[in-house]
Amino acid sequence: MNRQELVQLIRDRRSYLCIGLDTDIHKIPKHLLSHPDPMFAFNKAIIDATKDLCVAYKINTAFYECQGIRGWESLQRTVEYIPKEIFTIADAKRGDIGNTSSYYAKTFYETYGFDSVTVAPYMGHDSVQPFLGFPEKWAIVLGLTSNVGSADFQMQPLKDEKLYEKVIRTCASWGSPDNMMFVVGATQADVVADIRKIVPDHFFLVPGVGAQGGSLKDISEKGMNKEAGLLVNASRAVIYAGNDERFADDAHAAALQLQKEMAGYL
Numbered sequence: 001m002n003r004q005e006l007v008q009l010i011r012d013r014r015s016y017l018c019i020g021l022d023t024d025i026h027k028i029p030k031h032l033l034s035h036p037d038p039m040f041a042f043n044k045a046i047i048d049a050t051k052d053l054c055v056a057y058k059i060n061t062a063f064y065e066c067q068g069i070r071g072w073e074s075l076q077r078t079v080e081y082i083p084k085e086i087f088t089i090a091d092a093k094r095g096d097i098g099n100t101s102s103y104y105a106k107t108f109y110e111t112y113g114f115d116s117v118t119v120a121p122y123m124g125h126d127s128v129q130p131f132l133g134f135p136e137k138w139a140i141v142l143g144l145t146s147n148v149g150s151a152d153f154q155m156q157p158l159k160d161e162k163l164y165e166k167v168i169r170t171c172a173s174w175g176s177p178d179n180m181m182f183v184v185g186a187t188q189a190d191v192v193a194d195i196r197k198i199v200p201d202h203f204f205l206v207p208g209v210g211a212q213g214g215s216l217k218d219i220s221e222k223g224m225n226k227e228a229g230l231l232v233n234a235s236r237a238v239i240y241a242g243n244d245e246r247f248a249d250d251a252h253a254a255a256l257q258l259q260k261e262m263a264g265y266l
C-alpha cells in the first residue's frame with residue numbers, strides 16, 4: 001500500500017486505529033480451543049468485528065512464533081484473511097547484516113505479503129536498507145519505544161541531542177516518508193512534538209495506548225501532521241475487551257470508542 005492510499009483510508013474511515021493481534025493462546029476464550037486453529041478462529045472473529053473501524057492490523061510475530069509451525073500457519077491464515085484495503089504490519093523487530101536483512105524483508109513482504117515490518121536500527125544503514133527496496137512496502141523503524149527501558153539507551157544524551165533523535169534523523173536520510181515510518185511510544189507524548197519537527201512528513205506507528213497507559217488525546221494533539229501521520233495501535237485493550245462468547249462484540253465496542261475519539265482529532 002502506498003502513502004496516498006493510506007492517507008485516503010484514514011480520511012474515509014475517520015480513523016487512524018491500528019489493532020494489534022497479539023493473540024495469546026492462553027488468553028483467548030476457552031470455547032475456541034476446540035477449533036482446529038484457535039488463534040486464527042479468534043483473529044477471524046476480531047477482524048470481522050473491527051475491520052470497518054481501523055486502518056491497520058499489527059501482528060506481533062512473537063505470539064505466533066512461540067507456537068512453532070502451527071503458529072506460523074495461524075499467522076499466514078490471519079494475514080491472508082485481512083481485507084486487502086487494510087494496512088498490515090508484521091511487528092517482528094528484525095535487522096541484521098545486509099544479506100540476512102534482505103531475507104527478513106522477503107519473508108514478511110513476499111512470503112507472507114505484509115505491507116510493512118518493524119525494524120530495529122541498532123546495526124546501522126546496511127541492516128535497514130534491504131527493507132527499503134520494495135515498491136509500496138514499508139520499514140517501520142524503532143525510534144523511541146514505549147517501554148521504561150527506552151531510558152537505558154534511547155534517551156542517552158549525545159553532544160547536542162539524545163540518541164533517539166540521532167537515530168530518527170539518520171534513519172530518515174536512508175529512506176523517505178513513502179517507505180519508512182517510525183515507532184514512537186504513546187507513553188512518550190511529552191517529546192513527540194520535538195520528534196515531529198525532525199520528521200514532519202513521516203508516519204508514526206504509536207503503540208502504548210490502552211494497557212500501557214498512553215493517552216490518545218496527547219499523542220494525537222502533539223504528533224499529528226497534515227495527513228494525520230499516525231497509526232495508533234491498541235492490542236490488549238481491544239482484543240481482550242471481553243473473554244466470553246461475546247468477545248468479538250466487546251472488541252467492536254472498544255474499537256468503536258477509539259475510532260470515535262480519533263474522528264474528533266482529525
Ligand SMILES: O=c1ccn([C@@H]2O[C@H](COP(=O)(O)O)[C@@H](O)[C@H]2O)c(=O)[nH]1
Nearest residue numbers: 022060145146185207211212234235236
Ligand atoms: O515501543 C513499542 C514497540 C512495540 N510495542 C508492541 O505494541 C503492542 C502493544 O500492545 P498493548 O497490548 O496495546 O500494550 C505489543 O505488540 C508490543 O510488543 C510496544 O508496545 N511498544
